Amino acid sequence: MSNTCQVAGCRRTAALRSTRMCRKHITHNRRWGHPEQRPITKGELARWKAHVRGLINKRANREKVWTSVLALLEACRTSALGEVRDYENGKLAHRTSLTVQRVIVDVTNEAAAEDIVLAMLSFGYMGELEWSRFRSDNAFFAAMGRRFYLMGRSNYAGHFNATTGKRHLTARELSPKAVLLLGRTMSAAFAALGMKLRMAEVEAERRLIETKAAPMRALDEEEQQP
Ligand SMILES: [Zn+2]
Numbered sequence: 001m002s003n004t005c006q007v008a009g010c011r012r013t014a015a016l017r018s019t020r021m022c023r024k025h026i027t028h029n030r031r032w033g034h035p036e037q038r039p040i041t042k043g044e045l046a047r048w049k050a051h052v053r054g055l056i057n058k059r060a061n062r063e064k065v066w067t068s069v070l071a072l073l074e075a076c077r078t079s080a081l082g083e084v085r086d087y088e089n090g091k092l093a094h095r096t097s098l099t100v101q102r103v104i105v106d107v108t109n110e111a112a113a114e115d116i117v118l119a120m121l122s123f124g125y126m127g128e129l130e131w132s133r134f135r136s137d138n139a140f141f142a143a144m145g146r147r148f149y150l151m152g153r154s155n156y157a158g159h160f161n162a163t164t165g166k167r168h169l170t171a172r173e174l175s176p177k178a179v180l181l182l183g184r185t186m187s188a189a190f191a192a193l194g195m196k197l198r199m200a201e202v203e204a205e206r207r208l209i210e211t212k213a214a215p216m217r218a219l220d221e222e223e224q225q226p
Helices: 023-032 042-057 062-088 095-110 113-129 137-149 176-224
Strands: 156-161 166-171
Touching (some): 023 137, 042 062, 042 176, 062 176, 095 113, 095 176, 113 137, 137 176
Antiparallel strands (some): 156 166
16 A cells, blocks of 8 residues: 555655655644645735725724624633633633633734734635635634634744844644634634625625616616517
8 A cells, every 4th residue: 555645746655654644744734724725824814804804994884893893802802811710720621722712812912903803704704705715614713723823922932043143933833623623712703704794795796786787677678668
């Protein structure tokens, strides 16, 4: 039996017999929830965030939307803070769950609430617009969890490069289980809202097409009269 990586087109030797994946694809799978998932880059996410911000801001009730969605993030933060404090006061906690609650507390301390909300809504929006962008449910949750995690400054460690004389920041790895749980937690709170923004956009596009077609239809009706 062949011992090459199972990923199509990859000729590298499998590092583990159990998964039949090479080291590169094992790492990719751990980070992004699927060995072939094309990562949602920071630049790509920035474009979606700008689009989603525009969709909210052109609504007549934008202030209400912003207030409520920011309150939702605050509720996630309060809940996470509660669980971390309970653990510190001696309550038992599942290790992965505790890690995730700590990440939520850190990231909401370190990143702007509006940025976090826009990023999380963008994933729901992307999921509704183009689900094929994600190779699996786990790839969706991993992308959402990982992008959330990478918004926290304390999740990076600095190291000094003697050759360039520069300080570089590398993200500390979060366990795949924690990334997925984090993504699921954020998805439960924000994905449906992001999807709804896309559905509202589709409805507005449909109405515009209707409006444009109406005069033509009216002329057609006139012609048909005896
Ligand atoms: Zn491979």
